[in-house]
Amino acid sequence: MVAGKRKDRASESAAGDRGDGEEIKKAKLLPSLIRNKEKRSKVYANLKRDKKSEKRKQAKAREAAENRALELGEEPPPKKIPRTIENTREPDETVCKPNDEELVAANDADEFSKILKLEIPPKILITTCRFNSTRGPAFIQELMTVIPNAHYYKRGTHELKKIVEYAKNKEFTSIVVVHTNRREPDALLIINLPDGPTAHFKLSNLVLRKDIKHHGNPTSHKPELVLNNFTTRLGYRIGRMIQSLFPQEPFFRGRRVVTFHNQRDFIFFRHHRYIFESKEKKDDSKDKKAQSAQSKINTEGRVIARLQECGPRFTLKLVTLQHGTFDSKGGEFEWVHKADMDTSRRRFFL
Template sequence: MVKQEKTLSESKIKNLLPGVMNKSRKIQLMLKMKFELRKQKKKDRELRKKERKIKGLAPLQPKTIESMRVPEDSIVLEDNKEVKIDEAIDEFAKHFSGEIEPKIILTTKKKPSSKLIDFCQEFIGVIPNLEFYERRDFLIKDIIEYAKNREYTDLLIFNERNKEPEGLWIIHLPDGPTAHFKVSSTWKRKEIPNHGNPTGYNPELILKNFDARLGQRVARMFMALFPQKPEFRGRCVVTFKNQRDFIFFRHHRYIFKNEGQKIALQEVGPRMTLKLRSLQEGAFEVKNSKFEFLYHANMQVSRKKFFI
């Protein structure tokens, strides 16, 4: 067993300081002692690390909010047969079976700012088969009927506050579900340093950390926006990463260097962060709709409890 003897301690620092009357000298001495204490603590950590290695023990992992996540019954295992049966007959089943191809309408709130329109138009190069329409004075229910009659599969609606994107509705057609997200941390392509340009190819899709049952529903909704067959020749990748119930959206392209010996990522944009506010059955059913998830402030009591 490695002996851990500290040359200095917090109590020793406190005991020494009362004897120093000069204020500036006391501060200098305190800083010096704290530096020595940190140095000794680091040395002790290295000794403990070396001791674990000698004993053949695995190195200790730092504690994070993710690693201390409150266990939930809704965490889905890969071999869960019940979930697979549900997914085989859910609203997105036709997309994953290849019966239909995504066909999407993107629009905004009424009377949008030019900044919101510019932000929306950047998604035309990200999501294939996406068409942007001006909202004008049309009601959402009328847009949904228009989209259903022309066999569109999804409707995306961006809202704004103070001329900044603030919300996103994703309505899967014809039978739902409908998801509402809070939007934050938006960057347009021109705001991203050394950004690339969209290639127009079907992107590869990466979804990470959608572990709960609700998370898998949201992930399937995102996946239904993109074609099933990515075109790897275009070297494009779209990422949805869930971290502490915040979903980070990124769009990159691969860059090969040194004749394919090295690879780098170049961000194309746009980028944004999503926070799920609600998920309800049906295609934007205002009355008699059932919510699969509805966020309220009381749900965020513990920082270690996540839903996605």
């Protein structure tokens, strides 16, 4: 009886091995179908190694083809463009074309044309919400070093509509309201004067200047403004609104650069300054006798340009764009961000 049981167990194990072997053959591309953990990890490691070696072979073949084309004086084979969320975005009819006459005509008649045509210099009023925090004034102080001709007014208990009327009488061109929640700035409201529009942004990832490692101190020169990837009609309008906050005559000797980079409808703000450094390249002579007598060092000057971040650093996300100046009850909105707009990762609005 015992010998019979041993034979049955041996036959079962052999059948199990055969079944695992067939399972491995079937699951060459799907190691997750293999029940045995050791065999599954072994098959996965082999697949990973084969994939890496195949990738290396393709890279070598591509490099050899490029070298062969250069030797023969031919054009190298075109490089493959990787698939990203940006270049596979959903088609949008509102994307601006390079030579859009309708867009140019609209720009000449919009609310920002007087400032951008240098007819009126920008004058900015910066204030806070009613319940301010400790990081709010620190952020405003750094914001005033970024935006030239910006003036801070304490909010107090004044309503925003009265502040708008006061700013109109004092010939301000824009109002920037920094909203705070739980002692942290979390929103930015930009009101263009005298007739709007009003943009409400969600503010996140705020890093003040003191928290940036090796930060620089900005000067009072007018900065150079860089706007990236504002491609749609809505993005173009938001870009012109941001552009109207800054003077259109940058002083390049100050080497200040303010960047608003739009990527996947998130607007990243950075503030840098250029630094030009001259570095010396040393070539020591290899002659030992000459080194013992006198070391000969030839120096060649090289100018290296690098960027030094001045801060602050934050991210903006457009929530609403409203016609006219701020009106929470009877205002008409041009664009409102809703929750159902985020169903697709490849749909962008700016």
